Amino acid sequence: MNSFARSALTGLSVVSMLAAISVASAYKGGPKPAAVPFAKVDKIIQTRCVGCHHGAKPAAGVDLSSYDAIMKSKFKGKAVVVAKKPKDSVIVAAVTGHGVAKMPPGPPLSAADVKLVSDWIAGGAKK
Numbered sequence: 001m002n003s004f005a006r007s008a009l010t011g012l013s014v015v016s017m018l019a020a021i022s023v024a025s026a027y028k029g030g031p032k033p034a035a036v037p038f039a040k041v042d043k044i045i046q047t048r049c050v051g052c053h054h055g056a057k058p059a060a061g062v063d064l065s066s067y068d069a070i071m072k073s074k075f076k077g078k079a080v081v082v083a084k085k086p087k088d089s090v091i092v093a094a095v096t097g098h099g100v101a102k103m104p105p106g107p108p109l110s111a112a113d114v115k116l117v118s119d120w121i122a123g124g125a126k127k
């Protein structure tokens with residue numbers, strides 16, 4: 001093998017190694033996304049949910065009017081938000097149509113908004 005061919009081969013294997021590394025990190029999900037701040041979720045909830053879920057008699061007994069109210073809220077004994085566990089959170093079931101009733105009634109949240117709610121919970125449901 002002449003030296004040109006050898007260096008071309010070495011170059012190729014470096015490139016394929018880099019490609020393998022980037023594929024591997026993509027499979028692990030890459031760098032962690034920044035935690036979703038509650039403010040973003042609150043904006044959705046204030047716009048789409050609080051109309052019915054607030055006050056002395058919130059719909060289904062679920063008060064979504066503030067961070068503290070959301071974190072305290074239960075539906076049939078199940079927490080509306082279980083920090084770090086979107087799948088156990090009643091609110092995620094409701095907005096994905098897996099709850100007792102699909103929420104909100106009428107036009108659903110966008111996929112992006114559903115993801116924000118779910119990612120906020122996955123990130124620890126911090127204030």
Ligand code: HEC
Nearest residue numbers: 048049052059060062075090091094099100101103104105
């Ligand atoms: C127009 C009024 C109204 C709006 C707006 C509304 N809800 Fe509801 N919600 C209700 C009613 C009524 C129930 C009780 C449904 C039942 O028991 O069949 C309910 C039930 C729920 C429950 C209990 C569990 C379940 O799966 O039904 C959750 C959680 C909930 N809503 C979350 C939300 C969220 C989150 C939003 C906004 C994305 C929202 N709701 C918007 C009226 C509303």
